[in-house]
Amino acid sequence: MTTQVTSADLQAFTEDWLDWYRTQEERLADPHGFLAITGLYWLDDRPQRFPDAPGTWRTGSDGVSVALDDGEELVVEGSQVRGEHHFGVLPERGGVNAVWGNAVIEVAKRGGHDIVRPRHPDAPLRTAFAGTPAYAPDPRWALTGRYVAFDEPRPTTVGAAVEGLEHVYDAPGRIEFELDGRSLSLTAFPGHAPGSLSVLFTDATSGVTTYAANRVVGVEPPGADGTVVLDFNRAANLPCAYTDLATCPLPPAENRLPVPIEAGLKIPRERGGA
Structure with missing residues (x-):
């Protein structure tokens, strides 16, 4: 019985991820995307x-x-x-x-x-777009973390895909989490929906299997106790991963993770990805 439930949960998890992946690809390949x-x-x-x-x-x-x-x-x-x-x-x-x-x-x-x-x-x-390579979805990369709000939002200046350009975001807090027993944290920026968060990051796969400059993960609004789900399976590419005609922000220095995040979208074929 337990095996059947686990199998059903995995199937639902995979189907939800596929819906997310298709939405990402459709938005990217929109006639005016x-x-x-x-x-x-x-x-x-x-x-x-x-x-x-x-x-x-x-x-x-x-x-x-x-x-x-x-x-x-x-x-x-x-x-x-x-x-x-x-x-x-x-x-x-x-x-x-x-x-x-x-x-x-x-x-x-x-x-x-x-x-x-x-x-x-x-x-x-x-x-000519033929889709973006991606890691197979795996529940181990959907991590539970804790959101810690700053006393006041911190203006954070980051670089951009275009040399010489800078972006300034008001970071409301950081997300603390553990991966394989290692304590890590990421500065979060405001997301598109009210209360949601957006995390720009790089990791040890960046420039190897994933795009070198950045990836982004959206995070649902934190629970009352600060609990969040940081699902790296949904680590998306920004437009600059595909085209030089984008002005995407780069992650702040503290968001360069020293561990490999083998989840989410990989280097696009347009940039030589397999």
């Missing part, structure tokens, strides 16, 4: 034109603007725009997706810089 990016352009006060986007672009104290040529139009937040359009001052890590035919022109701010990043469904990186 990160694999569809064809350029990364840094704006300043000089008018600039790009081969894969309409109009002439600039930014300044009043934010980003584009001057469209006759016959060109964008759809911004559901409205057609022609001529000159002002996107205004964008918040850090914020942005707007402007539709141009079957493409999307992402206008965003990263590391204090305004950027334009066109996304075309027929981008070669996207059309």
Whole structure:
């Protein structure tokens, strides 16, 4: 009876992981996902034109603007725009997706810089995408840990996949856990959902079987006693693992684990992964 329950639990665990994996891959390979990016352009006060986007672009104290040529139009937040359009001052890590035919022109701010990043469904990186290699899911890598909140969120500056760029996050706390009898901890950043956490890390597999620069694990909101589940089976690649046209953050120094985490997504085939 115990064996049957264990087998059923393992099957459910694997099926849940497969659902997560498919969602990751679908988001990545979306017609306007990160694999569809064809350029990364840094704006300043000089008018600039790009081969894969309409109009002439600039930014300044009043934010980003584009001057469209006759016959060109964008759809911004559901409205057609022609001529000159002002996107205004964008918040850090914020942005707007402007539709141009079957493409999307992402206008965003990263590391204090305004950027334009066109996304075309027929981008070669996207059309050739064949999926990401991954370790087989294993419950041993779903670890119970303890979240310890800082007295106040700590502004934490980290590097980026783009040389010279920095990101600043307010770290609310750290996650303490044990692996094979060894006490470890990871600084956590806020996640996408309220109360959730996000952990950027590297480990002894980084640059060997997993992407060298970073991986990320999402963590559900801690329990009342601080208990969290740190499921390394769901260690995901950031977009910079696939394309040089991403501005992904790097882990803080204290999140470089000295142990191998043989779980989660591996080096993408686009970077030479098997």
